[in-house]
Amino acid sequence: MKRAPTADILWLFILSRIALILVTYFAYTLLNGPRPPQYIAPPVSLLAAATSWKRWDAIHYVEIAQFGYRSPFDSAFFPLFPLLISICAHIVGNHGYFLFGVLISNLALLGSLFTLYQLASEALGEQMSRRTLLYLCIFPTAFFFFTAYNESLFLLLVTGCFLALRRRRWWLAGFLGMLAALTRSPGILLTLPYLWEVWTTRSSLGLLPERGEWRSFILRILPIVLIPLGTGLYCLYCWHLFHSPFSFAAVQYRWAHRTVWPWEGIWKALVELFWLQPAGSLFSVHLVLDLSATLGFIVLAVLGWRRLRFSYTLWIAALLLLYLIEPSINQPDSLISNQRFVLEMFPGFMTLAALACERPRLHQAITLIFPPLQATLSIIFIMGFWMV
Numbered sequence: 540m541k542r543a544p545t546a547d548i549l550w551l552f553i554l555s556r557i558a559l560i561l562v563t564y565f566a567y568t569l570l571n572g573p574r575p576p577q578y579i580a581p582p583v584s585l586l587a588a589a590t591s592w593k594r595w596d597a598i599h600y601v602e603i604a605q606f607g608y609r610s611p612f613d614s615a616f617f618p619l620f621p622l623l624i625s626i627c628a629h630i631v632g633n634h635g636y637f638l639f640g641v642l643i644s645n646l647a648l649l650g651s652l653f654t655l656y657q658l659a660s661e662a663l664g665e666q667m668s669r670r671t672l673l674y675l676c677i678f679p680t681a682f683f684f685f686t687a688y689n690e691s692l693f694l695l696l697v698t699g700c701f702l703a704l705r706r707r708r709w710w711l712a713g714f715l716g717m718l719a720a721l722t723r724s725p726g727i728l729l730t731l732p733y734l735w736e737v738w739t740t741r742s743s744l745g746l747l748p749e750r751g752e753w754r755s756f757i758l759r760i761l762p763i764v765l766i767p768l769g770t771g772l773y774c775l776y777c778w779h780l781f782h783s784p785f786s787f788a789a790v791q792y793r794w795a796h797r798t799v800w801p802w803e804g805i806w807k808a809l810v811e812l813f814w815l816q817p818a819g820s821l822f823s824v825h826l827v828l829d830l831s832a833t834l835g836f837i838v839l840a841v842l843g844w845r846r847l848r849f850s851y852t853l854w855i856a857a858l859l860l861l862y863l864i865e866p867s868i869n870q871p872d873s874l875i876s877n878q879r880f881v882l883e884m885f886p887g888f889m890t891l892a893a894l895a896c897e898r899p900r901l902h903q904a905i906t907l908i909f910p911p912l913q914a915t916l917s918i919i920f921i922m923g924f925w926m927v
Contacts, residue, residue: 543656548672552649555676558910559685559917566918567591591921593637597687601636604628614777614787615794619721620689640687647691648684652676654698659889661705662847670892674905675885679828679912680878680927682920690882693722697854698885700729704736704850712736713762720769724787725883727770728857732850733763794875795867804866805833807873822871825927828916829874833863836887843890851886858884876927 567588571581593601599616604624608614620643627639652672659668675681684691696719703712712733720726737760774784783789791797812826840855862880866873881887895902920926 543653543660544669545653547669548649548652548656551672551676552652555681556645556685558914559682562914562917563588563591563921566921570918570922589641590637591923592641592686594686594920594923595926597637597640600624600687600689601640604640605633605636608780611781611783611786612790612793614781615790617689617722617724617787618773618776619718620692623692624687637687641685644684644687644689644691647695651691651695651698654695654702655885655888657702658698658705658885659892662851663889663893667889667892667896670895670902671885671888674891674895674909675882675888677906677909677913678882678888679909679916680832680882682913682917683879683882683927685917686920688879689722690879693719693726693883694885696722696726697729697883701732701850701854704733707736707740707759709737709759709762710765713765716763716766717769720766721773723883724770725858725861727767728854728861730763730766731853731857733766734760735850735853737763791865795869796865797868798864799866799868801860801863804863804868804873805830807866807868811871811873816871821925825872825875825878825925829872829877829927832878832881833859833874836881836884839887839890840884842894843886846890846893847886851889855884855886879927 564583568583571583596616599613600621601624602609603613603616603618604621605628608618620640623643624636624640627643628634628636652675655675656668656672659671663671684694696715700712700715700719703709703715716726716729716733718726719729737756740759741756773787777786778784780786808826808830812823812830816823816826836855837859840852840859843855844852858880862874862877867875891905895905916926
């Protein structure tokens, strides 16, 4: 295992957190200024500034951690992240649920940087692995790693599962895959790269292992059952609570999700953007972000096919296909949340790093565009406006 540059990773993590803290402070201070007719500006409350990150899905995770699953709609939010929040809060007397959510999210990001560095350095080398971490931290929607969302925990478990697969520690990979499946619904897709990595360990070039290899092959593939077991355990829990094992899927109509052909969501977004809203609107901004993220990572998946292991391509392709066949087709933004979901597609950041190392101007463009865009989207989020 390559030794990670611990100090450099810690500095990247710390500086990126400080940047978001400064954005929070100045945005909260300046945008909560005096308003007519009183023109009175209340003193800045650091606690209120911190809890300005408690928006949208973060509210759901914190309330589930505090009160449990109270309605079938809550089941859309998978249980491991709120469970960890609840455990931490119970230790200190049922206090600080949101702050523990933020702490878990940031610590999970830190762990993800170390696991992702190992994967990227083995695949691409030292310079590109550092670029991979940098681009992940400054990506426009990477501010979701800062608040009580489950993205960073999921990324940690996914990259940990891939690292275990690369080390051929099959039971650890299966266990981490199970935890990933308990964190987000796409976690079950880890069965695909697991199968590929096991298949590549066979000694012969045939489709199946040789006769004397079957016992060891079965021992290698057996832990894969842990991954769907994670989803199965949550199905049992949903059946116990709501008498519907797939309630987490059934409630997706609340977000207008339905199954369509993979290109329909993209086509709907293009029609909405250029035909129905040619003069622009709030939804147009989200459409541009979601469409750019979707198309950009499709391109990165294609370009990364020959640069990365096929298991990495399987992962990003499976995620893209999942999000493309289940768009919010009846919403103005049919690709809603894709700008956040691409954070899970870590091979895309590896490919982007490889491309930018070959093209210095691309690196310059990324470092000039990503940070201010992340700051802008962060301000929109903490001020309570809709941000995926």
